[in-house]
Amino acid sequence: MPAPPRSEHPEPASYGEHSSVAGEAQAAAALTSPATGSEHAHPRPESARALATAESVRIDIAEACHRLAAAGLLIGTAGNASVRLDDACARAVTIGRGPAEEHPSDIATNERRSNGPDTDAGSVGRESGGTVDRECAGPIASPTPPCGGVVAITATGAVLAELTPEQVTLVDLDGTVIAGEFAPTSELQLHLGIYRTLPAKAIVHTHAPKSTAFGCVLDELPVLHYQQLVLGGETPVVPFHPFGTPELAAAVANSLSTGKQATLLANHGAVTLGATLNQAVENALLLEWACALYLDAATLGTPRPLTPEQQQAVIAIALTTGYGSTKPLAKEHE
């Protein structure tokens, strides 16, 4: 049996890895909507870094799609991926398209960046869980969106194995296009329905072969292997609804509301979440592996799921030993 595809230790968010100071002005210009950006052809310098972060997210989404396509999970134009922008980045993107006044939280954020070494775009991600969120709770000049209100998502009709950053469109939580040249995926509402109700930061939807096959027959993927605990245990199969419909979007969001990181769509495909885009991709790979495992096991007989007690025992050991992370050798081995 091949080893599970999941890396033992998920990598942290790396939205800033493509950013550079030299590229900020270009990124800011690229992200300013042609329809609304003429009055702000030169966004404030302090917004450029966050705009560059948004551009790096577009690059990350393109690379994630290339990876999933290479692994056989994304085929042709079938499937899509998205990332919810961090609050500071979302603010800057939106401010760049309208006459908003600078909010005190923008100033505070910029001051923090200038005071420490984390002045790359990656620092935006680390701030999103703390100070920035708190600041967003206060009054913010219109038309700044609510926290987490901007999503970068793949364009409809794009060949995902060849997706370019330009084929990633920025929308708000109502689906209004903020920046980009291409119409977003037809499953836009599926993504937005999750972002409106759950704290997910990234979503991957595939028509991966094994995941899709499973959802054509069965109603729930049981836990055959303890690695499935990463996905929240058993993976439900959402009843069939046509793609792009509010019924499908509601059913998917509801199936994920109990903390699941994955769900299968009957006679359609799969959806996975992540706190980072990398996690959502890894979860898609893990789900596909788990479905393949079930299908292989079923050729030998009736698959034997882990009992709740066995699952709890695994969790207890994992917590005790720190399973899933690297550890330095003891000194006597050095």
Ligand SMILES: [Zn+2]
């Ligand atoms: Zn689909």
